[in-house]
């Protein structure tokens with residue numbers, strides 16, 4: 016039987032309310048030692064889903080007023096008996112109360128241990144557990160909806176449907192191979208190949224959505240590039256909604272990279288406003304230019320800025336070259352001024368071109384739409400099944416590779432044994448994805464990224 020654990024479940028900062036969560040077989044008895052209900056009743060006598068008003072005590076006397084919420088196993092977050100003490104959210108008070116809970120016999124909870132117990136007790140599978148951190152970390156509506164949908168089991172259901180159909184196929188193959196004399200339904204290889212192909216399509220579609228999903232949920236490393244004075248800093252300030260970069264009308268003001276996380280429509284951009292890409296004798300500026308180039312090479316999205324009011328220069332053409340084949344939106348800025356720029360070479364080099372006035376804000380909506388098109392996030396459905404972590408993607412890739420091998424084995428007429436081995440490989444990868452068959456090291460790895468108290 017597992018021991019009883021406790022931790023502060025709310026942030027380690029002063030707040031209106033702070034919650035101490037206690038979970039495990041002795042949760043109610045531990046809570047009884049530190050909490051006295053105003054009506055004198057013991058929490059260990061309480062029904063589940065009941066709240067009690069009272070005081071938290073340590074050896075020296077009362078610490079704080081609190082509400083104790085009682086959950087009875089298995090109807091709790093962890094599936095165990097749970098008491099949540101909602102105290103006043105002062106850090107000192109909370110630490111005193113937690114210390115009293117430890118003195119009463121609970122052990123400190125490890126990172127993610129409550130959710131790990133929920134997983135081990137079958138309250139949620141591994142993808143749902145992972146979605147808890149995504150929910151907590153969500154920084155926008157789409158990200159939050161995608162995390163909630165994963166928490167509701169959208170991905171689990173899709174993967175289970177696949178693994179069950181493969182398990183059925185594997186069972187049929189095994190029976191057919193082992194009991195040829197029995198009256199089994201005929202094993203038709205074309206039907207088997209059809210099933211595998213359908214599963215392959217589903218996995219491929221999930222993998223294809225991964226990058227768009229990451230863009231929506233994690234944000235996109237974005238570089239604003241362009242020669243000096245085209246309006247990069249002004250654009251950054253427009254996106255950030257404030258005066259962040261230094262804007263002057265002298266070329267070369269922005270010498271280094273300014274980082275900012277901003278929202279662009281449904282997207283979260285981790286933005287770097289870089290130095291221009293020009294040749295320069297100034298050693299400090301040269302470092303900035305070199306960093307800008309490196310950043311450009313790694314960026315998931317480039318906003319390449321040009322000045323509508325001036326013809327394209329050699330440096331502009333250099334930037335267009337650097338943007339060829341990259342996820343890039345050309346931003347023709349200062350569109351409030353008379354147009355001197357020939358837009359044809361810009362349109363020829365990059366997939367999306369937007370006319371914008373960073374100073375006045377015109378063209379912002381068009382920029383949102385263009386960035387979404389470049390990143391494949393337009394029409395993104397947060398309710399659809401989504402691979403949310405590298406771990407999930409890796410399992411999915413392995414399952415897909417096994418299915419491809421199985422199909423190859425079927426079409427090239429290799430023995431049924433080979434098909435069975437590949438099918439088993441695909442099933443194992445899918446069961447690892449949902450955590451139905453994941454080894455302890457994988458489970459530990461997943462929960463190690465959690466915070467204490469979750």
Ligand code: GDP
Nearest residue numbers: 244245246247248249262263264349372373374
């Ligand atoms: P950077 O060197 O590329 O970062 O350029 P800045 O953002 O510092 O802008 C250079 C100059 O262009 C400043 O004087 C800005 O006020 C001006 N500027 C920037 N965007 C616009 C715009 O959309 N329209 C007009 N008319 N001026 C702009």
